[in-house]
Amino acid sequence: MKHKFYTFMGIILLLSMALAACQPAATPAPEKPAEPTKAPEAPAEPTKAPEAPAAFEGMKVEAPNCDYGGEFKSIEAVDAKTVKFTLCYPDPAFPQKVAFSVFSIQDKEYLDANGGDSVKMSDNVNGTGPYKVKEWKRGDSIIFEANPDYWGEKAKIPTLIFRWSEQSAQRLLELQSGTVDGIDNPAPEDFATIEGDANLKLYPRPALNIFYIGFNNKIKPFDDVNVRKAFAMAIDRQRIVDQFYPEGSRVADVFVPPLLKPGYSEGQKWYDYNPEEAKKLLEQAGYKDGLEVTLSFRNVVRGYLPTPDKVAQEIQAQLKEIGVNVKIEEMESAAFIDATAAGQKGFYLLGWTGDYPDATNFYDYHFANANNLQFGDLFPDVVEALKAAGQTADEAKRQQYYDTANKLIKEYVPMIPVAHGASAVAFKANFEGAHASPLGNEYFAVVSASGVDQLVWMQNGEPAVLWCSDETDGETLRACEQVYETLLAFEVGGVGVEPKLAEKYEANDDATEWVFTLREGVKFFNGATLDANDVVATFVSQWDAKDPNHKGRTTTFEYFGAFFGSFLNAE
């Protein structure tokens, strides 16, 4: 008996010791990586101080030739305040591209110290923007405080807090009860409630997006263009927009919204809703006895798709009418995006929100991007038309190329364009300067309210990191946009491009050389002054696959690839 008791006690003792051993080991672990990040930073400042007054040594990174498949030929710091980009081919949309927040400028020393690691850089955020990050309580909120040394107009409200919830009902409830001051994407059916409430104000977000039903032409049965066409005729797009989209949305006929010209083909119509014809086409394709397909989607609310699971079921029921049995597969957001981009899904719901207001942003990523396998094989003639359009500066000529591309896309049906969805943000009525941006980059530094020193914003999801060079998610980018700045920026709440870190810029006649002159007196949070080398280093960290800072979070740098083609020194 006693023997047993001692064994038992012994085991308990051992277990508790093991537990005790685990715990202290776990706590210092996160501390450790934090220290080395700080350590190199401290000496970074002194090295910089004596360097600046001395002769400026400009960096220059150059591709040996343009055969590597990317847009950049060279990036050069001409002097401390001048950066010159030389391109391999004309790019009229270059200002819009560099205004996108993925290309925010970072201090070179800071970038070197962290090896370009987005996750590390999120722990100790260093930017130039109107807000600094005070604290990121993971899973709960991000607290920003106004940057007292900001070069431009300082943030009007001293404290900005980001919170998130994927439930639109919860977001609205918190707004109504006053625990948050602004929310993103209220549900369409709540628009009337918000408009009827004198304390709240709804700001409609103009549609710069597309919701489409994608096909992969390498996965059966969608390898047959007649099946894709049949589906296109069997789906009543008007009904989907009427039933599931808020006011201000419209049925899509081509892949880009009418706001984008050149790009939008006036007068081109998509296939009419015609289930009988669809049935016939299916029969011709050899599916007389019906068909089983799986429809994949992610249940994430976006401006282009306010009610994903409802729309999925609507499509399921509509296709049932032509004898197609649809199995609905709901996936986790990131897994879904990865699977479609890798070409593993044959039939799926997806959409796109414009990052910069140019048709290339919509077309090139989807239909002329060899890295993107979501539609299976690319269509060479579409690629040709889009590439030509992207490199033409003359608007009428460009539009002609896009008209050709749109006709071909209709013929090949790689996807069914369904809707350009309107969405909205809602704020308490007393907040001035509140706005909804068509690009989804609401800028909170201009928002103010009398007697209020804190603004709580609630969006759909938590940002992944706080350095966005390697990010695509709008929820993440919006947080970065409060802290970091780009050479040029979009107007607040608009799509026009205006100077930001660059005071002015000029291009040569065929849009292959772009020279930016940087603003004086811009300081990073760590005290470093902005110079041309910072700009070069930031761009090179994304462009050059061999650069030590080419790390990010996943090292895919999806936007860079989509905007500027291949990486330098890529394998």
Add this chain to the structure above:
Amino acid sequence: MSETLKPIAENNQEQYTRHSPAQEAFRRLLRHRSAQAGMIMLGILVFIAIFAEWIAPYDPIALIKTVKRREPPCVHLLGCPKDKEQHIFGIDGNSRDLFSRVIFGSRLSLQVGLATISFAIIVGGLIGAISGFLGGWVDNIIMRIMDVLMAFPSLLLAIAIVAVLGIGLINALLAIGIVSIPRFARLIRSTVLSVKELDYVQASRALGASPLHILFNRVLPNAISPLIVQGTLGIATAILDAAALSFLGLGAEKPRPEWGLMLGEERNSVFNAPHLVFFPGIAIMFTVLSFNLLGDGLRDVLDPRLRGSTRG
């Protein structure tokens, strides 16, 4: 006069006719108040489930293209204009008739309850019987495994099992079945342990009956009544668990009319279309309540220690 005499005569006769214990229990059950309520509710449910096709006015998964989605209920008797189609529970978020969906949901819920609990009773009962009857290290091992299973919160374990097996109604059923096994295993084991020491079992053994014969013909029949009670109550829990799994999107696939799924899909419209969560919620409550009332009644009736109180 003759009319009043007749029942007395019958009563007298009854006193002397022998009833099997099962008949006796059933008679008591019919007289038990909460069991009566439970049985009536369950009767209605079973009726609805069997005749769903005739009761439901619409196809539960077909779109009704003439109405707006999430329209509130329209009942002609309550003043809804006659020129509008009648939808007594309103329209759901995908423009389908909610009443038809709730009606068809009863089918699924009853099937789920019965299937999972039958599975749990058969597997759990066998495990428990073997464990209790053999005793020793077999008992020890089996019961420790059951302890481990019981140590997890049942819904969480079910979610884990679904995560491994993949999403789908069948997998959800399997998960709930597995989660319910330990309860029945323990129950059977404890009754087997007490029953196997009784004299008639010893007598049977002395007469040279094989262990299997003793287990199935002597021990198990006498351990069955607590199982019936637990089973009935277990169905209620199983239906709730299945609804919870579907609510989380791990159970029934869209567009199946499953009550939990209907709740989960429309949980965001609690404020602007409350009928969409109200009716499926009521349906779940009604079903679970009916099984609970019946289970309570069964326990009162079958437990000899409580028998006195039910008579009055």
